[in-house]
Every structure is written in C-alpha cells, then in structure tokens.
Amino acid sequence: MxxxxxxxxxxxxxxxxxxxxxxxxxxxxxxxxxxxxxxxxxxxxxxSEHAKALRTKKTKVIGVILPTIQTETSSKVVAGIDQVLANQGYQILLANTHLDREKEMEYVDLLKVRQVDGIILIATNTEDSLAKKLEELTIPVVVIGQEFEQIPSIVYDNYQAGRDVVSYLISKGHRQIGFVGVDEKDQAVGYLRKQAYLDEMETQQLSVEDTWIQRGVFDIDSGYDAAKRMIQHSNQRPTAIFAVTDRLAIGVMSYLKEVGLQVPKDVAIISIGASEISQYTVPALTTVDYHNEQAGIKAAEQILAYLDAKKISKKITLDYRLIIRNSV
Amino acid sequence: MxxxxxxxxxxxxxxxxxxxxxxxxxxxxxxxxxxxxxxxxxxxxxxSEHAKALRTKKTKVIGVILPTIQTETSSKVVAGIDQVLANQGYQILLANTHLDREKEMEYVDLLKVRQVDGIILIATNTEDSLAKKLEELTIPVVVIGQEFEQIPSIVYDNYQAGRDVVSYLISKGHRQIGFVGVDEKDQAVGYLRKQAYLDEMETQQLSVEDTWIQRGVFDIDSGYDAAKRMIQHSNQRPTAIFAVTDRLAIGVMSYLKEVGLQVPKDVAIISIGASEISQYTVPALTTVDYHNEQAGIKAAEQILAYLDAKKISKKITLDYRLIIRNSV
DNA sequence: TTTAAACATGGTATCGATTCCACAATTTAC
DNA sequence: GTAAATTGTGGAATCGATACCATGTTTAAA
CATH class of the missing domain: 1.10.260.40 (lambda repressor-like DNA-binding domains)
Structure with a gap:
C-alpha cells in the first residue's frame, strides 16, 4: 500500500x-x-485511517456497546445502526458485555481510547456510576433502551405499553392476571413494565396474588421455570399471563402445554418483543412490536447529527404497536 | 486525555x-x-491506539465480514469470535454485507485500509474473484462456512451431514422425501446439502420427483412458499421433507399445519441449524447442531495463532450432532 | 586494575497523514 | 502602473506513540 x-x-x-x-x-x-x-x-x-485519525481526531468509527448479540432485539438494533452508519462511511466497533454491568463501564473507556467518534450504548441499567461516566465523556453518546437524565436517549414507552397490554387482557375479560418479569435494576424492562402491570391492575381494582408475580432472566428456560412456580404455588390460577419478553412467553407456553393447559382457552399469554418467531408459535403470540431497527436508526442519526454540529434531542420516545394474534 | x-x-x-x-x-x-x-x-x-497503530502497524482489531447479523447462526458465530478475541484484548470491527456479494469484496478493501490485523469472513459464496482477492491479502484471513483452495477455512461437513439426515429419514421408513434448499451459489448450504440429498436418494435407489425439490431464501416465509409449491404440484406427496435451515423448516411446518397435514404423522420434517427456537416448535424440530459458536471460536483462534507467528491450519472441519426430537 | 557486560536513560527519526504559513505567480481593481 | 486580491505550491510542524542508537553508570569477570 x-x-x-x-x-x-x-x-x-x-x-x-x-x-x-x-x-x-x-x-x-x-x-x-x-x-x-x-x-x-x-x-x-x-x-491511512490511523494517520488521519492521529492528526484529525476523527475516526469514522462508532462504538456500539451491547449486552449480548444473541438476541433478536440486539441484532435488529445493530442492523438499524449499521444501515444508517454504513451509508455515511462509518463503521461499527463492537463491544459485547455479556450482560456484565462492570464491562459496560470498562468498554466505555476502551472505546474512548480507540478514539471512536461516538458511542451508542444499549443499556440494561441506569446506575449512577454509569450515568456519571457517560456525562463526563467528551464524545457524543446515545443510549438506547434506558432513560438517563442528562444523556440523549432513545426509549420505548415501556410504561404505557405495559398498561396497554394489561388493559387489553382485561378488556378480553381476564381478572386474574399473572406477570413474568426480569430484574428491576433493568429500569426499562424490569421496573417500568412491572409498575405498569401493578398500576393497571390497581386502577381496575383487580387484586394480585404474590405468586402471580414471577421473575426470570432473558431466556426461554427461565420463562418455563417462572410459569411452573406460578402455576404450582398459586391458590387461584391466573387466566392470563403477561410476560415481558417473547422468549419468556415462549417458555411460559411451553410449560403450560406440558401440564395440559391450553392457550388461550385456559390461560392467555401476551408479551412484548414481536420477534420473528412469535408469529409461528402455536398459537401465534399476541405481542407488542417495538420497532427495534427504528431504535438503531434513530440512535445512529442522532450521533451523526451531533457530529455534524447540529443539535441533538435529549430524548426520543418510539412508538409501538400491539400485534393481536391468537394467544389471547 | x-x-x-x-x-x-x-x-x-x-x-x-x-x-x-x-x-x-x-x-x-x-x-x-x-x-x-x-x-x-x-x-x-x-x-492512543492510533498512534500505536501508525508506528507498529498493529491495531488489535479484527474485521468480521458477515452476510447479516439478523440470524441466530451469525450472531452465534460472532459471539464465539468475540469470546476468544476479547480475552486477548482484540476488538471486532463489523462489516455487514446484507447478503450483497459485491459488498463482500468492498469490505475486504475497507478493512484493509483500516489496517485491521486480520479478517474473518463468514462467506456465502466461493467465487473466483473473491478467492483471488483473499489470496492477495497480506493480513491473515479465515473463512467460515465455505471452502477455498488456498485459504484457511472453518467448515461444517455439509455433505456428510446432509447424507446423514436423509439416511435417518430413510431409516425411519420414508421413501418419498422432499427437499427445500437455497441458491446453489452458496456452495456449502445450497450446493453440498442438495448434492448430499440427491446422492443419498440415489444410493438407496429411491426416485425423486422434480417438484419435491424446492428452493427458498433464508427466511421462514420462503419455507412456507416452498412447501406450498411442493404439496400443491406433486403427484405423490412426500412423506418427509429435508429443509436446509431451521427457518425454512419452520416455514414448511407452518404451511403443513395450515392445510391440515400433521407433523410427523403425515409429513416428517428434519433440518440443519439447531436454533434456540427449534426445541420449542410444535412438534419440536429434529435438526442438526452445527456448533456455530465453535466455528467462531476456532476462527478467532486461527487468526490469533497466525498473528503469533504460529502456523495456521488450512482447513478445519467441525463436527455436528443430530438432535432427535419429535418432527420425524 | 583493566575490560567487558549489564543496566538505565534520553535524543532523534519515524509512521502517514493534515494544516498553517510563507512565498511566488497571476489577476483584478483603481 | 501600482496596489491588492486571488490562485497555486511547497516547507515544516504536528498528532502520539515506538525503536534504534549513543552515552553514561554499575557491576561482574579476568
């Protein structure tokens, strides 16, 4: 060369x-x-990009930190980011945290050293130490999926979606509704969706048994386990279950099927995610489409706008869509 | 800083x-x-990594070119690569071709300019122009999924797996076996698996109707369409279908269900992929596990071994495992 | 005691670009 | 016809590191 x-x-x-x-x-x-x-x-x-970077401090690389690439959600977001960035000659430097909160912080430093022009963080928590680190950054950051005070973010309306989902179940005549969530440190998926569930139940003056609320992690098996606990230990069996992700819902369905409960006749299921597979489960899953590519696209656009010295919006809330299929 | x-x-x-x-x-x-x-x-x-790179010509970055991140196969491979690389302080620069053959070549150049230390290419074709470009490269390359003469590659034993799969169907008493494949330019998935199917049928002296052989792309819908064509236009309906990917198989099942054919009673289904979802379909899919993370791991190890001045093997064939579930 | 290793340090060139500045040659303006 | 812009070009500094070489100081060997 x-x-x-x-x-x-x-x-x-x-x-x-x-x-x-x-x-x-x-x-x-x-x-x-x-x-x-x-x-x-x-x-x-x-x-040479390196010589250029050294002199100009611009690298045409955007760092993307994500909790795992092994979920459809993440890969859709990355696809969205890539779509916008590739167009403008930017590339993606990947940092995979494997759901390790420590690494989320570490990678911010590492990407800084690599002098990426900006960082997109698909966040799983909103801890202060992380917020502080992000605020101190001199390069633009956009967070996807969690809301921070001072940092531009792309968020889904988790609370409203949660309430809509539960409200939909109620409108279908359900009064005993179970919930399968995740760790509440995950503000968006864990806390907000649960709060929405609780609030909607209370607003509609429906009571909730303790055992109706179960927690899993982000995989199918833990959905299975959660359903098992819920069904085995409840006095009154719920007639509907709201699982916060499609995978959890699939796990729940898998357990129900095993013990001979029919979906939706005996127990209805609803979730959030709209993964490709959700339309091919039996029955097809009623779920919420969060437009994940859109999140990636918006995030990339925000970063580019910032780099272009244009202003950047502090927060963008994406819309969602309830896809009604056959599991409710 | x-x-x-x-x-x-x-x-x-x-x-x-x-x-x-x-x-x-x-x-x-x-x-x-x-x-x-x-x-x-x-x-x-x-x-500063850039100053270092300029001086030493080493960047601690490996370029990964892949056809799409939106499949489980790809993300598993990337996860495997990342696992090994992150350990050694390397990072991944992503290049997503969106299944565009042109871009496969373009990105090789782009990564070269970025002075990545090595390239891992998840290939979808074996065209000469690509082979030539790869051979001319002065940095180490490892190809995953396709076999090139002169370039180190990590391959699955597509041919043998294909024959095993068909042979398994035959051992279960099936004589009329359909096939849903993909474009044969994809040597590994398209050509070899089809050839294996044809060879095994011939060896066992079983005849094959033209309409039993259908082609789709890498998504669920095209599996559905392929099944539709096969069922509607065949004189004798196959009693078993070999789909070359899980997604195609899911599409096939979806069509069969729609027209009231039972799996596996009326039509058995088998595929290759062992995606997470394959065990939760109804019935659970009998499929071949290709150990995709393993491919990523091996590829990363090969690249690192090369950079460490150790020699590199020209070809590694991974093993696979038939997972017997309920669709056959 | 002389001689040679081993240890310790700093100076300077270099990697491959960009950018500012000085200077020369044209053009344009008045 | 002179002053002032405009145009075109190259020299040199710079970005932030590494690496080779020269020089000086200790320590060990003969």
Missing part, C-alpha cells in the same frame, strides 16, 4: 498538494489535480 | 522510558517504573 509521499513523488507535487486535492481544501490547479488523480487510480492508493 | 509526553514530564523521565515501561521492553529502573506507574494511575492515562 503506497503512502501519500509516494503519490506526491509520482505526481510531481508535494504532499501538501496531494492532501489538498484529496480533501478538496485550499487551492489545487486543474493540471495538478489530474496528475494526482491519475496516480491514485493507478496505484489504488487509499489514505 | 494526557499523552505520553505529559506522563514523561510528570514522572521526570523521557518519553522513551515511559514507552519502555509501558511495553516491558528494554531497561527501566524500579525507581523510574514506580514513578511512572503512579502518574499513570493518577491521570488515568491510556496510550
């Missing part, structure tokens, strides 16, 4: 002139420009 | 000494080293 120096020599100009031609800055005569272009075409020269 | 120069000044040594301390190269007195370490801790200094 040739360097700018060699290009300059071959075109019989100085490095400065080549650089000016490359970046369309300053004056370059038609004659010189032509010679330079010819040489560049001949040699297939491309300027 | 401070630079090495400032650290040197604060610790009262030269930049050379700081560099030596940082890299454990050459001599540094205990005394100096302590002072330097103290200053580094105080300031939170971390050396």
């Amino acid at each position: 040739p360097t700018i120096k060699e290009i300059a020599e071959m075109a019989n100009v100085s490095r400065s002139t080549v650089s000016r031609a490359l970046n369309n800055s300053g004056y370059v005569s038609e004659d010189a420009r032509k010679r330079i272009e010819k040489v560049i075409k001949q040699t297939g020269y491309v300027p | 401070p630079t090495i120069k400032e650290i040197a000044e604060m610790a009262n040594v030269s930049r050379s000494t700081v560099s030596r301390a940082l890299n454990n190269s050459g001599y540094v007195s205990e005394d100096a080293r302590k002072r330097i370490e103290k200053v580094i801790k105080q300031t939170g200094y971390v050396p």
